[in-house]
Amino acid sequence: MRFALVDRGxxxxxxxxxxxxxxxxxxxxxEDAEYPERIFCIGGDGTMLRAIHEYIDQLDTxxxxxxxxxxxxxxxxxxxxxxxxxxxxxxxxxxxxxxRLVEAVFPEKDLVLRALNEIRLES
Numbered sequence: 001m002r003f004a005l006v007d008r009g010x011x012x013x014x015x016x017x018x019x020x021x022x023x024x025x026x027x028x029x030x031e032d033a034e035y036p037e038r039i040f041c042i043g044g045d046g047t048m049l050r051a052i053h054e055y056i057d058q059l060d061t062x063x064x065x066x067x068x069x070x071x072x073x074x075x076x077x078x079x080x081x082x083x084x085x086x087x088x089x090x091x092x093x094x095x096x097x098x099x100r101l102v103e104a105v106f107p108e109k110d111l112v113l114r115a116l117n118e119i120r121l122e123s
Contacts, residue, residue, distance in 0.1 A: 020040060
């Protein structure tokens with residue numbers, strides 16, 4: 001299985017990403033930030049949203065797994081303390097929830113915006 005890690009950038013999230021990388025490599029997963037099959041988002045909702053935008057062209061072939069270390073965690077399913085349980089679930093027959101994206105199309109600007117939960121327009 002190919003994986004990528006996206007972390008919030010703080011020391012705690014970076015350490016957790018390093019720990020997770022070691023655990024995944026120990027079970028023969030390969031890190032591939034360009035074409036992953038699973039993307040681990042370590043942080044909060046902002047980290048998850050950033051990862052979705054980073055991999056927006058690959059949404060049909062990737063699954064996102066959120067590990068909460070941030071201040072908001074509506075999109076993250078696991079905490080740092082649940083990492084081993086998460087890996088056990090992934091080794092089994094894990095099911096992934098599909099989410100639809102919100103899309104705003106502006107044909108006059110040849111622009112399409114996609115978002116997970118909302119799009120905000122300002123003047």
